Amino acid sequence: MTWILENWERFWEVTAVHLRLSVVPVLAGFALAIPLGWWASRSPKARAVLFPLANVLFTIPSIALIVITPVLIGVRILDEINVIVPLVVYTVALMVRSVADALSAVPGHVTAAATAMGYRPLRRFLTVDFPLALPVTIAGLRVATVSNISMVSVGALVGLGGYGQLFTEGYQTDHTEKVLAGLIGTVVLAVLADGVLLLLGRVLTPWARVGR
Amino acid sequence: MIEFRAVTKRFEDGTIAVDELDLTVEAGTITVFVGPSGCGKTTSLRMVNRMIDPTSGTILVDGQDVSTVDPPTLRRGIGYVIQQAGLFPHRTVLDNVATVPLLSGWDRRKARTRAAELLEIVGLDPAFGKRYPAQLSGGQQQRVGVARALAADPPVLLMDEPFSAVDPVVREDLQNELLRLQAELDKTIVFVTHDIDEALKLGELVAVFRKGGHLAQYARPAELLSAPANDFVASFVGRDRGYRTLTFLHADVPVHPVTTAKLGERTTVSDWTLVVDDENRPRGWLSGVDGEVEVSEQDLISGGSLYDGTSLRGALDAALSSPSALGVVVDEAGAVTGVVKAGDVVEALAKARAAGEVPR
Numbered sequence: 263m264t265w266i267l268e269n270w271e272r273f274w275e276v277t278a279v280h281l282r283l284s285v286v287p288v289l290a291g292f293a294l295a296i297p298l299g300w301w302a303s304r305s306p307k308a309r310a311v312l313f314p315l316a317n318v319l320f321t322i323p324s325i326a327l328i329v330i331t332p333v334l335i336g337v338r339i340l341d342e343i344n345v346i347v348p349l350v351v352y353t354v355a356l357m358v359r360s361v362a363d364a365l366s367a368v369p370g371h372v373t374a375a376a377t378a379m380g381y382r383p384l385r386r387f388l389t390v391d392f393p394l395a396l397p398v399t400i401a402g403l404r405v406a407t408v409s410n411i412s413m414v415s416v417g418a419l420v421g422l423g424g425y426g427q428l429f430t431e432g433y434q435t436d437h438t439e440k441v442l443a444g445l446i447g448t449v450v451l452a453v454l455a456d457g458v459l460l461l462l463g464r465v466l467t468p469w470a471r472v473g474r
Numbered sequence: 475m476i477e478f479r480a481v482t483k484r485f486e487d488g489t490i491a492v493d494e495l496d497l498t499v500e501a502g503t504i505t506v507f508v509g510p511s512g513c514g515k516t517t518s519l520r521m522v523n524r525m526i527d528p529t530s531g532t533i534l535v536d537g538q539d540v541s542t543v544d545p546p547t548l549r550r551g552i553g554y555v556i557q558q559a560g561l562f563p564h565r566t567v568l569d570n571v572a573t574v575p576l577l578s579g580w581d582r583r584k585a586r587t588r589a590a591e592l593l594e595i596v597g598l599d600p601a602f603g604k605r606y607p608a609q610l611s612g613g614q615q616q617r618v619g620v621a622r623a624l625a626a627d628p629p630v631l632l633m634d635e636p637f638s639a640v641d642p643v644v645r646e647d648l649q650n651e652l653l654r655l656q657a658e659l660d661k662t663i664v665f666v667t668h669d670i671d672e673a674l675k676l677g678e679l680v681a682v683f684r685k686g687g688h689l690a691q692y693a694r695p696a697e698l699l700s701a702p703a704n705d706f707v708a709s710f711v712g713r714d715r716g717y718r719t720l721t722f723l724h725a726d727v728p729v730h731p732v733t734t735a736k737l738g739e740r741t742t743v744s745d746w747t748l749v750v751d752d753e754n755r756p757r758g759w760l761s762g763v764d765g766e767v768e769v770s771e772q773d774l775i776s777g778g779s780l781y782d783g784t785s786l787r788g789a790l791d792a793a794l795s796s797p798s799a800l801g802v803v804v805d806e807a808g809a810v811t812g813v814v815k816a817g818d819v820v821e822a823l824a825k826a827r828a829a830g831e832v833p834r
Contacts, residue, residue, distance in 0.1 A: 375560030378525060378632075379573050379622070380550035393564050469564045469606045 265439035266446070277447055279423035284410040284455075287346050291353025292403060298354065299361025300387070309362065316355040324348060324416045345417035345424075352413065353406045360402025364395035397470050400463040404456050411452045415444070425451075475501045476522060476630065476662065481531030483517050483687070491517040492687035495531070500679070501629075504656055504663040508673035509683030509690075509710070515666045517687070519632050522664065523552045535630060550578050553623030553631040553661075558639045559615040561607035567593070567618050568603035574626040585625075592621040597651060613644035617651070624659070633665045637672070649675055670711055674698070674718065682707050696722035720787035725822040727789045729803050729812035735760065735769050742766045746798035749774055754809040756780065756802050780804045781814055786826075790819040 266273050302309045327348035337343050368391055376390045418426025425444035432440030464471070476499040483492040492514040499505045507515035520526040521533055524545040533540050540548055561570050569576075571589035576582065590600050596617040607615055616636060623631055637645045649672065656663060667673055673680050674695040682690045682698065684706050691703040699715045699722070702708035712718070734748045735741045737757060747760040749769055758774030760767075767773070778795025781788045781803045792801025793816040800813035 369558075369560075371556050371558045371560040372562060374525070375554070375556045375619075376562070378523060378549055378554035378556065378560075380546045380548075380577050382546050390562060394562075467564070469608070472606045472608050 263443075263446075265437075266443045269443075273443065273447065276423060276425055276427060276444075277451065280411070280414055280425050280447065280451065283342060283345050283414045283417060283422070283424050284349070284407070284451075287349030287353050288403070288407050288410055290346070291350045291406065292357055294350070294354050295357030295361050296392075298358045300365060302358060302362035303365035312358055312362075316358050319351055319355040324352070324413050325419060327351065328416055328420055340421050342417075342422060344420060345414060345422050349410050349413060353410060356406045356409070357399075357402055360399055360405075361395065364398035364402070365391055367398060368394045393467075396467050397463065400459060400466075404459045407455050407459060408452045411448060411455060415448065475499065475534075475536060476664065477532075477534040478518065478521075479532045479534070481518070481521065481528045481533060483514070483521065483526065484529045490687055492521070492528070495687065495689055497681060497689060497692060499662060499664055501536075501662045502660045503678040504652075504665055504676050506665045506667060506673040506677030506680045507683060508667055508670055508677075508680055510685060511668060513683035513685050514687030515668075515681075515683045516634055518683075519634055519664055519666050522630070522632055523549045523554060525549075546577075550574055550626060551628050551630075553626075553628040555616075555619045555623045555631070555633040555636040557635040559607070559612075559619035559636075561615055561618055561622070563607055565606075566603060567598075567605050567607065567610070570607065570618055571603075571621045571625050573622055574628075578626055588625060589621070592625055593618075595624070596621045596655070611644075612640045613648060616640060616648055620652070620655070624661075629662060631661045631663045633663060635666055635668070638667065638669070645672075652676065674711075674721065682710060684710075717790075718787065720790060720819075720823070721785050723786040723823065723826055724784070725786055725826045727786070727814050727818050727822050729814060730800075732800060732802075732810070732813045734810060737769055737771065740766055740768050746800065748777075748798075748800075748802065748810060748813075750810055753807070755807075756804065756810050759796075759798050761798070777802060780808075782806075786819055786823060789814045789822075790816060793819060 298312060302312045328344055331344045331347050332338065332341070335343070335347065372394065373386070373391060376386045381390065414424045415426030415429060417424055418430045425447045428440050428444030428447070432438065432444065478495045478497045481492055481495040482490065484490050495514075495518060507518060509515050517526055521528050522535065522540065524540055527541070535552070562573070568586055568589045571592050572585035575585035575588055580588070590603055593600050593603055598614060598617050598621070602610065602614065607618065610618065619636065637648045640648065653676065665676055677695055679692065680695055680698055681692045684690045691698060691707045696719065698707060698711055699719045702711060708715075732748050733745075734750050735743070737749060737751055741747070742765065743760055743763045745761070749757045749760050751757055756777060757771075758776050760769060760773060761775060763773065775797050777797065778801065779788070779792050781792035781801050783803065789801060792803070793799060793814055796802065800815065802810060803812045803814055805811050
């Protein structure tokens with residue numbers, strides 16, 4: 263703790279980078295997972311391809327994916343993109359299933375009623391299907407966010423910022439407090455992010471908690 | 475008016491859901507499509523608003539071929555009530571009802587005002603408007619479903635087994651409510667059900683479908699019962715059809731006077747005495763007590779069904795179900811006007827038959 267207080271500015275700086283490197287992939291991955299999940303919820307063929315693919319992608323060790331990304335997309339090794347792209351891949355792999363399951367769970371009589379009322383497909387998706395899929399989707403989003411916050415640290419092994427830097431530096435200089443600071447930061451950030459999403463879910467879906 | 479002209483629906487797996495259907499639904503009537511599952515009744519209904527497109531044939535709504543209209547536009551002009559109500563769980567009751575007006579571009583305030591009016595029309599307290607569907611009972615949800623279908627005042631209403639998921643008592647309320655609404659609104663309603671009793675009760679005309687999408691008979695309920703076109707219809711309308719035919723006969727049955735006593739009153743009881751409350755509404759029967767007694771609730775033998783003068787079936791049922799064999803006749807306010815006897819009902823039936831009033 264003393265290290266955090268004594269190096270407040272450095273700690274903030276690392277926190278900001280860590281947050282950016284974990285949130286940007288969640289947002290981008292989520293945006294990609296929505297159409298893919300929608301597709302998987304409609305087509306058994308899409309599901310047969312997307313779900314196994316997502317499982318395989320998720321089993322690739324993060325360090326391997328981070329090291330290989332610059333080779334695949336041709337950017338400098340120190341570019342933040344090298345962490346963002348793998349994390350987007352993980353988020354999509356995780357979220358495709360959440361979104362697909364959430365959309366499949368919307369009752370058939372509700373979507374049929376929406377169509378029968380005269381909704382056009384896009385409007386129906388945005389104002390009926392997707393809002394009803396939110397509770398399950400947000401649960402998936404919480405898992406993805408927390409797992410991203412934990413994985414960003416691996417980026418330090420290829421020289422990128424975030425709490426991971428505190429781990430590598432602390433390890434190299436035998437500075438336990440620094441490692442501990444990184445650990446505390448990661449945990450606090452994960453808990454806070456999870457709480458924010460939980461709260462966001464409650465605000466967005468007041469209807470999901472009404473009883474009879 | 476809705477016309478099916480040689481309409482066939484063949485699904486991709488080769489099953490024929492509807493086979494060369496020719497049928498005209500008259501404007502301003504409730505027409506019921508009834509049949510066992512897999513008979514094509516729901517498919518036929520869903521082809522009207524293009525939830526399903528026919529393989530061949532034409533469907534006209536008020537003279538217009540529906541295949542020439544953009545489906546969402548067509549659907550906004552046709553009310554639809556689905557099984558289990560299909561309300562949007564994430565919207566309040568008021569916003570659910572306002573769905574079609576909002577889709578059709580009304581401003582929000584006008585749509586909500588209209589929605590509140592509709593809640594009253596279907597017999598719901600406007601206070602329900604702020605609740606979510608999950609906070610309503612099944613019967614209330616179904617009323618909201620009907621209100622939502624009526625919101626844009628469409629001339630045609632499609633109802634797809636709307637009352638099948640509620641208990642029998644609530645279902646009867648909803649059926650009566652629909653008949654009351656229809657008397658006021660005069661819509662062209664197509665109602666799908668697998669329940670023949672519901673069909674006979676609600677339908678001015680009933681189309682009986684059989685497996686494979688064939689129309690077995692299209693007739694008035696009384697005719698289905700008295701003159702089924704074939705064995706399938708005869709067995710589908712059921713074994714009690716002779717008794718049920720009485721539902722559609724309205725002949726005069728003599729009403730006899732009955733001895734009554736008020737609750738709490740001291741009276742001399744001989745034979746069967748009908749006990750009534752202060753408003754002269756029946757409470758039960760008194761029998762088997764000798765001499766003067768004070769009429770109290772615990773001595774009452776509960777009565778059978780009441781006859782409100784609607785049909786011979788009601789009169790006969792009242793007489794048969796009464797412990798005294800006297801069917802209690804009530805007026806609109808529920809007050810006792812007399813009793814009917816089963817023998818008189820049977821006699822009235824014989825007279826009606828002799829006069830040619832019973833359809834063959």
